Amino acid sequence: xxxxxxxxxxxxxxxxxxxxxxxxxxxxxxxxxxxxxxxxxxxxxxxxxxxxxxxxxxxxxxxxxxxxxxxxxxxxxxxxxxxxxxxxxxxxxxxxxxxxxxxxxxxxxxxxxxxxxxxxxxxxxxxxxxxxxxxxxxxxxxxxxxxxxxxxxxxxxxxxxxxxxxxxxxxxxxxxxxxxxxxxxxxxxxxxxxxx
Amino acid sequence: xxxxxxxxxxxxxxxxxxxxxxxxxxxxxxxxxxxxxxxxxxxxxxxxxxxxxxxxxxxxxxxxxxxxxxxxxxxxxxxxxxxxxxxxxxxxxxxxxxxxxxxxxxxxxxxxxxxxxxxxxxxxxxxxxxxxxxxxxxxxxxxxxxxxxxxxxxxxxxxxxxxxxxxxxxxxxxx
Numbered sequence: 116x117x118x119x120x121x122x123x124x125x126x127x128x129x130x131x132x133x134x135x136x137x138x139x140x141x142x143x144x145x146x147x148x149x150x151x152x153x154x155x156x157x158x159x160x161x162x163x164x165x166x167x168x169x170x171x172x173x174x175x176x177x178x179x180x181x182x183x184x185x186x187x188x189x190x191x192x193x194x195x196x197x198x199x200x201x202x203x204x205x206x207x208x209x210x211x212x213x214x215x216x217x218x219x220x221x222x223x224x225x226x227x228x229x230x231x232x233x234x235x236x237x238x239x240x241x242x243x244x245x246x247x248x249x250x251x252x253x254x255x256x257x258x259x260x261x262x263x264x265x266x267x268x269x270x271x272x273x274x275x276x277x278x279x280x281x282x283x284x285x286x287x288x289x290x291x292x293x294x295x296x297x298x299x300x301x302x303x304x305x306x307x308x309x310x311x
Numbered sequence: 312x313x314x315x316x317x318x319x320x321x322x323x324x325x326x327x328x329x330x331x332x333x334x335x336x337x338x339x340x341x342x343x344x345x346x347x348x349x350x351x352x353x354x355x356x357x358x359x360x361x362x363x364x365x366x367x368x369x370x371x372x373x374x375x376x377x378x379x380x381x382x383x384x385x386x387x388x389x390x391x392x393x394x395x396x397x398x399x400x401x402x403x404x405x406x407x408x409x410x411x412x413x414x415x416x417x418x419x420x421x422x423x424x425x426x427x428x429x430x431x432x433x434x435x436x437x438x439x440x441x442x443x444x445x446x447x448x449x450x451x452x453x454x455x456x457x458x459x460x461x462x463x464x465x466x467x468x469x470x471x472x473x474x475x476x477x478x479x480x481x482x483x484x485x486x
Binding site: 305 | 383386389390393394397398400402403404406407408
């Protein structure tokens with residue numbers, strides 16, 4: 116459970132997030148935006164609910180580095196054998212974002228698949244591991260991905276991605292595992308239960 | 312004549328009681344299932360003065376573990392400030408079987424509720440006090456207990472700590 120929560124928070128924190136219902140916030144809403152994290156392990160009767168004002172999350176993330184570098188590579192697949200250079204991915208992104216809806220990456224392994232695809236204004240990341248009964252759905256607004264790649268070299272611009280993310284509302288991460296579930300979303304209601 | 316003397320004598324304790332009530336009282340209330348009910352009122356002014364008399368050097372142990380975290384203290388201060396300004400809400404809830412932990416922001420207080428099978432612990436941390444601790448740590452100062460107690464003046468009518476077990480009940484309140 117701790118591992119799942121940590122993964123979920125990191126994903127949310129780095130902006131690798133967003134769900135099918137992500138939408139732009141009304142710029143004049145003037146309401147406090149809340150980041151919600153739910154981690155559930157029904158088998159163990161465990162639940163973790165976190166509701167934090169987005170502003171608090173943004174301040175806390177000042178402790179995070181401006182850029183994240185993972186040896187210049189994004190790791191795809193289970194054993195890292197399908198890693199991609201960030202610079203290659205950035206180049207591909209720049210070429211593909213103008214092409215409309217299209218599959219950007221598809222990795223097929225024995226026990227699952229990883230796909231990254233452009234669908235409208237979102238970039239959808241789907242990870243499916245049949246053996247572990249795990250499904251990960253991450254929907255990134257195109258603007259967030261743009262900001263993420265708004266640097267040169269082998270870095271990702273996390274701060275810029277977060278700036279874009281603050282304009283979003285809706286589910287940003289959903290992880291369904293055989294015995295656990297993680298959801299992260301942003302909305303204007305501190306007591307929201309999100310989408311089921 | 313006696314009436315005048317009696318009135319004059321009564322003025323002193325009444326005035327003292329008024330000052331104490333006006334400046335605040337910390338009340339420690341202990342009940343056990345088979346023992347006496349003990350109530351100890353401590354005037355805040357007295358606690359504050361006593362706190363100031365604690366040798367500052369004796370409190371440096373409190374921050375020893377914070378050395379590595381010091382670079383993050385300014386951010387922690389900002390986080391607390393942002394929480395203080397945010398609307399009231401339940402911030403964290405962890406449920407694990409019969410155990411539960413809840414942290415909520417209610418007014419100027421951070422409410423922490425911990426419940427396990429046999430015991431319930433409620434702690435209300437005045438945000439002002441928490442920010443004072445972080446500020447002192449951030450600026451490399453040792454904790455001044457007197458200054459911490461002084462922050463309780465803004466936490467009047469608050470139950471700071473309440474522990475309810477099978478056989479005992481302890482409550483520390485600020486009146």
